[in-house]
Amino acid sequence: MPDYEIYSLGDFVLQRGATLRDAKLAYKTFGKLNAKKDNVIVFPTWYSGQHVDNEWLIGKGMTLDPAKYFIIIPNMFGNGLSSSPSNTPEPYNKSRFPQVTAYDNVRAQHQLVTEKFGVKKLKLVVGWSMGALQTFHWGAMYPDMVERIAPFCGSAKCSRHNFVFLEGVKAALTADSAWNNGWYDDKPEKGLRAMARVYAGWGFSQAFYRQELDLKALGHSSLEDFLVSFWEGFFLPKDANNLLTMLWTWQNGDISDNELYKGDFKKALKAVKAKAFVMPSRTDLYFPPEDSEFEVANMPNAKFLPFESVWGHFAGGPGTSPNDVKFLDGKLKELLAS
Structure with missing residues (x-):
């Protein structure tokens, strides 16, 4: 329910x-x-x-x-x-x-x-x-x-800078051939994983990574573990067309x-x-x-x-x-x- x-x-x-x-x-x-x-x-x-x-x-x-x-x-x-x-x-x-x-x-x-x-x-x-x-x-x-x-x-x-960041996110997602201009049957997994890694460099600050808080505060075993487990794991369950709809809403806010x-x-x-x-x-x-x-x-x-x-x-x-x-x-x- x-x-x-x-x-x-x-x-x-x-x-x-x-x-x-x-x-x-x-x-x-x-x-x-x-x-x-x-x-x-x-x-x-x-x-x-x-x-x-x-x-x-x-x-x-x-x-x-x-x-x-x-x-x-x-x-x-x-x-x-x-x-x-x-x-x-x-x-x-x-x-x-x-x-x-x-x-x-x-x-x-x-x-x-x-x-x-x-x-x-x-x-x-x-x-x-x-x-x-x-x-x-x-x-x-x-x-x-x-x-x-x-x-x-x-x-x-x-902002214009924020708009440009989102263009990078969008490009990473839609570069996957499985994306098929939004008419996919199977999710564009490579695109979602690429999108996640673009996001990873922006969601947390330089100081966060410098202090290794991904390991010390969030409990990941390595930087790669953080990128896969936290970031790719965050986006993989989500629908690509949904993400792009909300991305357009964000860019035009x-x-x-x-x-x-x-x-x-x-x-x-x-x-x-x-x-x-x-x-x-x-x-x-x-x-x-x-x-x-x-x-x-x-x-x-x-x-x-x-x-x-x-x-x-x-x-x-x-x-x-x-x-x-x-x-x-x-x-x-x-x-x-x-």
Whole structure:
């Protein structure tokens, strides 16, 4: 039995013009919605992750305690549970699955929150990586609804450098002849393994590798063991078309790319009314702290609170670095108490 529920969005018109017919949004909830419906936290998923991959930040004794809050984890389009290339019937199956933006994801989540649960205010939206991208979108798209946001190790707009990194990931995956332009019967295993090794040089920092934390902290027996067991093992179970759908969403992430802000990035940032704790990792190679400093400088009610960590992007998740988890949990507690 699945540990999540499905919300039917109906025929969902996407920002780029296609329609996902009978679109599905998979989600999981923790805790109970109170009578005032004012204890709601939304915690979107990240690139390739599913709701279970967010559960490390939820629990008794944590700030995101189901005894206090009603926590909704909506799964991104393309992650294999919500509407995705791997589960959508013809004709929009496999490589014909349409382009989906972060704007589309958050519109779908808003429909779930307002129509399914009748919620009008969100106490907090929080997310890591692409979850942070969606968190920023919540703040910009629904400024009167969202009271607080905590995007960590992510950005409000995909930078040019980040876009180029993702081109390398995409090229490694699609170079496998088994890829067959997305019409594969057997998974492009060589491409997935190559993609994993490209990712391995970026997910953790130079200092992480210099200090051999792959061995000392994560328990691998050698660098090669880490590359195969951790990284190749991470990507091999995932569907290639799903990964490419979410990669396109990431590359085209931009809170101002919509009719609300018409490409004016500073205007979109200034529109975020929520109290914001923006938490980059000091050593993140995807989302450097300079990008977060620019975002915070243009948001009316934001603080810049970096992880002082050598864990790179993985300072933010998924629960890999215990000291960084403590820092994050403490800042979320501070934000929710404010």
